[in-house]
Amino acid sequence: MFYHIFYEWFDINIFKYITFRGFYALITAFFISLIIGPRLIKELKKFQKKEGGYVREYTPDAHELKKYTPTMGGLLIVISVFLSSILWCRLDNLWVLTILITMLLFFFIGALDDYLKVKYKNGLKTKTKFILQIIFSFFIAIFIYLNPFFDTYLYFPIFKNLTLDLGYFYIPFIMFMIIGTSNAVNLTDGLDGLAIGPTLITVATYIYISYIVGNFILAKYLFIPYVNGVGEISVFLMALLGAGLGFLWFNSFPAETFMGDTGSLSIGATLGTIAVITKQEFLLAIVGGIFVLETLSVILQVAYFKITGGKRLFKMAPIHHHFELKGIPEPKIVVRVWIISIILSIIAISTFKIR
Ligand code: 57M
Numbered sequence: 001m002f003y004h005i006f007y008e009w010f011d012i013n014i015f016k017y018i019t020f021r022g023f024y025a026l027i028t029a030f031f032i033s034l035i036i037g038p039r040l041i042k043e044l045k046k047f048q049k050k051e052g053g054y055v056r057e058y059t060p061d062a063h064e065l066k067k068y069t070p071t072m073g074g075l076l077i078v079i080s081v082f083l084s085s086i087l088w089c090r091l092d093n094l095w096v097l098t099i100l101i102t103m104l105l106f107f108f109i110g111a112l113d114d115y116l117k118v119k120y121k122n123g124l125k126t127k128t129k130f131i132l133q134i135i136f137s138f139f140i141a142i143f144i145y146l147n148p149f150f151d152t153y154l155y156f157p158i159f160k161n162l163t164l165d166l167g168y169f170y171i172p173f174i175m176f177m178i179i180g181t182s183n184a185v186n187l188t189d190g191l192d193g194l195a196i197g198p199t200l201i202t203v204a205t206y207i208y209i210s211y212i213v214g215n216f217i218l219a220k221y222l223f224i225p226y227v228n229g230v231g232e233i234s235v236f237l238m239a240l241l242g243a244g245l246g247f248l249w250f251n252s253f254p255a256e257t258f259m260g261d262t263g264s265l266s267i268g269a270t271l272g273t274i275a276v277i278t279k280q281e282f283l284l285a286i287v288g289g290i291f292v293l294e295t296l297s298v299i300l301q302v303a304y305f306k307i308t309g310g311k312r313l314f315k316m317a318p319i320h321h322h323f324e325l326k327g328i329p330e331p332k333i334v335v336r337v338w339i340i341s342i343i344l345s346i347i348a349i350s351t352f353k354i355r
Pocket of ligand 1: 063066071072186187189190191192193194251255257258259260261264298301302312315316317318321
């Protein structure tokens with residue numbers, strides 16, 4: 001909004017710049033979440049206490065203590081991101097609109113699920129949740145596909161001349177990216193700060209990526225595909241970084257709130273969509289390697305259990321529970337995951353130079 005008011009109407013040049021608006025989008029979102037956080041958490045706590053608390057069965061013992069920690073803290077992230085983005089992003093940018101719609105749609109699934117879980121002890125049925133994810137991601141995929149600046153070529157890291165034209169198959173591929181990432185972030189979200197840490201690192205990495213991909217000169221220089229208008233996504237991502245830092249303020253150990261599916265599904269879907277829009281889908285598997293590993297640990301655990309007729313590969317999956325049951329303190333597991341995530345981000349960024 002500020003772009004349209006201050007630059008387009010009053011010709012104040014500084015509001016033209018993505019970098020300037022990005023920095024203030026971050027600061028705005030951060031302070032919004034710090035300001036509304038305590039009140040929101042209080043309300044969520046009241047609601048959850050009234051309904052008797054929520055903790056899944058068979059959780060490692062330490063988690064019983066978390067029974068009254070309010071979930072749906074993702075609301076804090078979504079509200080802060082939306083307010084800040086509306087203020088600082090260009091609202092005539094189709095990519096920004098796509099991302100805001102994605103976040104909102106998956107927020108709806110997650111919030112409904114969390115609400116039902118707290119209120120009636122049972123969330124949405126897995127099948128219903130999946131059908132909603134398919135319908136919404138299909139809608140988003142079509143929206144992206146029809147964007148005049150979107151091409152159907154798949155680009156690979158490192159190999160600068162390797163491309164694959166997916167044509168219409170790009171639509172199911174986008175759906176896979178959105179649904180896969182939202183569920184992977186959801187699976188990861190099982191310890192204080194565990195999901196938001198790698199999320200922040202992934203977001204920071206994609207700020208850099210979207211800025212380059214949206215800049216004709218830089219993209220050409222690095223031999224990566226240029227996508228018109230994508231630079232504006234970095235302003236949105238700065239807002240998400242600020243909101244995520246604000247959320248971490250409350251979610252750091254011992255957490256005062258969990259993001260819930262409200263946060264994990266909306267953030268995951270947003271990250272998946274951004275990887276598609278920036279034409280850097282494979283990099284997401286590297287930067288977001290933690291989400292991939294957590295998901296893989298579940299797949300391997302289930303497969304191993306079936307093949308061996310009841311034996312377990314890990315003490316418990318997703319893998320963070322395995323480390324917990326081995327006696328490693330929760331904050332240590334979480335901080336180590338952040339460290340791995342930072343290293344993965346560096347590896348991902350390095351592929352821009354190796355090509
Ligand atoms: C979300 N939710 C957390 C919180 C958070 C197929 C199977 C692997 C599915 C998987 C599953 O259901 N995953 C989805 C996991 C839960 O957190 C809530 O959920 C939101 C995210 N959706 O925001 O609202 C609990 O996690 C803890 N937590 C924190 N701090 C945080 O910041 O401590 C969360 C956020 C919270 C809190 O205790 O209540 C969760 O873990 O339930 N299932 C599993 O993850 C289960 N694994 C399992 O059954 N493994 C089997 C097989 C099927 C692979 C095996 O190993 O043999 C585990 N989850 C639980 N108990 N609760 C294992 C046992």
